[in-house]
Amino acid sequence: MADKQIPQGGGFLLGPTDPAAVFTPEEFSDEHKMILQTTLDFVANEIQPNWEKIEEKDHALIKKLMAQAGELGLLGSDVPEEYGGLGLDKISTCCITEAIGGAGSFAVAQGAHTGIGTLPIVYFGNAEQKAKYLPDLAAGSKIAAYCLTEAGAGSDAVGGCRSKAVLSPDGKHYILNGEKMFITNGGWADTFIVFAKVDGAFSAFIVERGFPGVSSGAEEKKMGIKGSSTTTVILQDAQVPVENLLYEVGKGPAIAMNVLNIGRYKLGAAALGGSKIILDFATRYAKGRVQFGKAISEYGAIKEKLARMATKIYASESVIYRSVGLIEASLTGLDKAAADYAEKSSAAIREYAVECSIDKVHGSEVLDFVADEAVQIHGGYGYVAEYPAERCYRDARINRIFEGTNEINRMTIPGELLKRAMKGKLPLMAAGQKLLGEIMEYSPMMVELPEEPLALQAHMAEMSKKSVIYVAGLAAQTFMEKLINQQEILLRLADMIIESFAVESCVIRAQKAIKALGADKALPYIQMTEIYMDEMLPKMSVWANECLAAMAEGDDLRTMLIGVRKLLKYQPLNALTLKRAVADRVIEKNGYPIG
Structure with missing residues (x-):
């Protein structure tokens, strides 16, 4: 794609697409394949044997597994090498996300940490902030969380935000007050990206758990992803050093939306990985389950289910890697050391906001479909917790809510296109x-x-x-x-x-x-x-x-x-x-x- 003009975001609607501008999984480099396999091996060898302990929120085990993931480079793919990461391309990062997607609750913890928890610092942090926080986040010795949602601020995260940040009389701290809800990793994170308003201007801060006035509430009792931590994060006169303001006052919307765009295509990739795992065990079950003298996989009704599951996964995979290929092409050539890198990288990612929302909606709904059909293939056993279909069915549901509900993402797709059309873009x-x-x-x-x-x-x-x-x-x-x-x-x-x-x-x-x-x-x-x-x-x-x-x-x-x-x-x-x-x-x- 480097030799071709990079397609405009949403421009696919306007006419035939040059195949050379479409990245596909068949174009993975040897490095991409190695990264994918390394991550799959980690999930198979370290996560799957510990399903039950993870589901019971074994804090020590999850911290240990995060550190192991860090040693393998699975937490630092987006982090520049000078700050302890690998600085990999977006396709490599997507490979990791896809493979981790089969890790259930651990995937949620890892995804929140590497994505919305770490990327605001990667893209919008200054040199001092990056040097202070990124090495530990890439290593997994510290865990990150992202604090945007409030009781009255869900889809309207900016307009509904009630958290406030006021400069202290001595000018050394921002005093934050507010309460954030549904925070993934909230119970065990060390570092939080917190959004609050400074004189009405929506802004972001890097907040440490050890700062005075910072605490987390009780764990939510959830339908699924039970092994992940989901709590409130409470700010009561929390003292945040002024140097922990992220980017600039009033730049919170740019940080939130650009990180959400990345989170959306990553969620699609994680859902893809989960869908593949489910198809695998559903197929094996169908081959081993004998009724009326033959395996149920030999019956047309079950064959049609398996074929439709595979076909939808194929479509989701095609969509996601096409999108991430566009994003990677748009970022290639940007000088990460340049003073305007944050603005240019934000613009490059924002260009494909429509495609990111497509990834999120399509991937999460394919996962829902695949999980539902897996339960049906298992029959009564699909409703029993001893079998993986039951857990996967419950875990899948949250993905249509994470990273903006699918309804909000659907509104974004034509809304963004019409907005660009009205501006002549x-x-x-x-x-x-x-x-x-x-x-x-x-x-x-x-x-x-x-x-x-x-x-x-x-x-x-x-x-x-x-x-x-x-x-x-x-x-x-x-x-x-x-x-x-x-x-x-x-x-x-x-x-x-x-x-x-x-x-x-x-x-x-x-x-x-x-x-x-x-x-x-x-x-x-x-x-x-x-x-x-x-x-x-x-x-x-x-x-x-x-x-x-x-x-x-x-x-x-x-x-x-x-x-x-x-x-x-x-x-x-x-x-x-x-x-x-x-x-x-x-x-x-x-x-x-x-x-």
């Missing part, structure tokens, strides 16, 4: 006007597709993106500036955007696999892409039609619906046969059929 309006002028002359019968694998899927991926432009353009015409208040329409537009990005990512990945491996060896990629497309397109039509029905009626509505039918006209494939083939490979591989 993304020519969505022009694309919409052009399409509206062409749609009545367009005929699906006029399209001639090349005789090659996935030609139909590649064409329909473009049509799905055009359907987004079409519906969004009509919505903008209908509601104008009031569109932001039409949340139900925005949610459906978000789903259309997510699935358009996902299916295009699948198609391009499969096309690259065909080019690299040949069509025969790339068959699993082809089949899962075909299955995903076959399931996605009917949903696209439903979402589009529901949006249009909220905008018009009678002849106007009928005219609008013609456009959707033209763009999304598609003859279904024999997906049942495709699913059987994918399931057979899942069964043969004892899990995910690629790699």
Whole structure:
């Protein structure tokens, strides 16, 4: 990608995507593969044998495991080498996050520590702050937490913030008062990134547990991720040295949102890793469970479940590594020692806020689907705590709430795109006007597709993106500036955007696999892409039609619906046969059929 122009955030909607600009897991370097395997081995050898103790919140064990992870470099991938980390690229970091994602509650503790707990200092800390805190955080000798949420400040974290920071009379400390809720690692963290308002300006601070006035509340009794620590963090006249102000007064929103963007794609990666682990044990169970004289994995009903689980994981994997490839490309070449590095890196990451939200929503909902199907495959045993399906089902649910609820992330996707369009940064309006002028002359019968694998899927991926432009353009015409208040329409537009990005990512990945491996060896990629497309397109039509029905009626509505039918006209494939083939490979591989 270094030799190509880096795609604009959200620009995938505007036309065909250059495959060279799409990173796929098949392009992992030897170092990426080694990092992934090292992390998988750590989870298998150190975490899985200790499931029960971790679930019981064995504080000493978790601290020990964090230190072991630090020794392996699994906590310092984002930390520069001069501060005790490895300074790895974002793809390497994503590999670690994916592999740790199969570690249940430990993954939550590790993820909060390395992501939202450490990255604010990496990106926004000054040299003294980095030198003081990052070496211990990278080593795992100290644990970090991120304190944003309050009782009245959830999705509206900035506007709802009631925590205050007042400069002491001698000017040496900020005096912080407030209470933060649902803080991951709250019970055992040594260092907290705390947000509070200074004269009304939302700001961030590095707060140590040992500072006067800092304490944590009782552990929350949770549905899942029981082995992680979740508490309140209480600030009662907490004395924070002025040198522990992070970045500048009033820069809290930039810190919070940029770290959340990273946290969102990382959550998608962790969910991906969890999904793969679940598919593995569900497959093994299905192969070993005999009913009516044969393994249940031989029955079509179970095969379809395994195939759909694998296909959704394939799509999630394609989406996440495409996004992280874009972020890595945008950061490459920035001078980390430059005075404006924080601003430039923030802008580079913020450019892909839409893609980060897509990663989070898609990954977490695939994990939910996979966990649910695993319970069903296990039958009654899936409801019994002795089997891993029960724990995974409970643990999966929080991911649709972490890092901004999926509803908030869905609102972010079209909201951010429309904001950029209104500012002239993304020519969505022009694309919409052009399409509206062409749609009545367009005929699906006029399209001639090349005789090659996935030609139909590649064409329909473009049509799905055009359907987004079409519906969004009509919505903008209908509601104008009031569109932001039409949340139900925005949610459906978000789903259309997510699935358009996902299916295009699948198609391009499969096309690259065909080019690299040949069509025969790339068959699993082809089949899962075909299955995903076959399931996605009917949903696209439903979402589009529901949006249009909220905008018009009678002849106007009928005219609008013609456009959707033209763009999304598609003859279904024999997906049942495709699913059987994918399931057979899942069964043969004892899990995910690629790699």
